[in-house]
Amino acid sequence: MDNQQLLNRITQQLKPASNVSKTPAGEVAAQADAPQPNVEQKEAINQVFELFRFNYHNQFLKAFPDYDTLIMGKRLWSRLLLEYSGEVIMRAAEKAVKDSKFLPTVHDVVSRCDRANVLGLPDVHAAYMEACRAPSPKKEYPWSHPAVYFAGRASDWFFLANSPESKALPVFQRNYELLLERVQNGEQLDIDLPAALPQHSEVPLPKEEQQRRLQTLKQQL
Template sequence: MDKQLLERVTQPLGHPSTSSSTTTGDTPGVNEPRRDYETGTGPSPQQRDAINQIFALLRYNYHNQFTKAFPDLEAVKTGKRLWLNLLAEYPADVLLKAAERAVKECTWLPNVHEIIVRCDLASSLGVPDSWNAYLEACRAPTPKREQRWSHPIVYLAGKASDWFFLANNIEEVAYPVYERNYAILLRRLLAGEALDLPMEKGLPDHVEHPLPRQEQQQRLRDLIADFDHPGRS
């Protein structure tokens, strides 16, 4: 395969338009729905970008095996659509992290199953996908800090996004901000960083209670008398 054809083979999938559906690539009749922010269905632009990056990563690291598995442009387009469909439940950052792990661990070109196995590492940590995390964060009553969260990063991403901003903007505006902050926290979590809710301040060992008003006045009179009559026992 010559260089020009290889560059065509690895061209990215198109991003969804603002219309109800978008034709991806040059194949007629293959429509991919735009993301429905109300139901969370359909691939997000971030997921599409992740699949494109994964295919580029695999092509670079498994050149001969990649070109054998995806010998022409149509094979690459079909492969990307298949992977996008099978991996749709995973956030973009999880997909990229799983692909990087697969490249480090696999001698041969990894298939989609091997990516899913590594994606499930995040799922095993009890981390919801970014859309469900966003819904959980927005629906939680105040005070937010005192609620029971499915995972601490759901709260931490909401706090980083600003609770007032999330509550006062429509989903198409607020969700991308939350999703970005959630992705950053998820990347840190997958890297092994411990992310927990901030600890409540504990009560001191000894709690001071104010004196009754009459006793305060009496002590003040005694203090004044000591100044007027120094040395008095």
């Protein structure tokens, strides 16, 4: 076999491998259409990686030994943490650092990205139980946070009190998580309490005076 024939055979063998390695056009388009992290989220991911570099220097360099690996890692984290705000991501990463002497994985951070926990509110189930057990009048109950009250009101108090947890909890959870997003975005939730009753009620009029005023009113009519 001459050199030209050998070259042709090698070329034929390489063509399938080359075709397999290419990303299909559909996948490229799908990646382009996928949601992208905003500026705040990108900055949070950069800060998280710097936090890890400082606290887990050797482990960090072993996990991300070069620039390309580092960029791939940041892209993966950005995609998996896309539903959380930059603030939530940073607080979750800081919690992960406090909890572990080993370099946290993205799963470790995601597991700590519970909005209620990060924001200092009760978790979904605790909030649900509070809403179910709170006596009436609801507005006057000392709620752990107004978000629990508003989630209960949006879910309907009667529905919560008379439905099994398997049916009521998902409804409450959806309303509660929507409120958590509002709190996370800086909205202040306040419960408008009814005006307090006067400490001293007026002394009722004597019976004779009541009858006299009633008679006067009849005459005016």
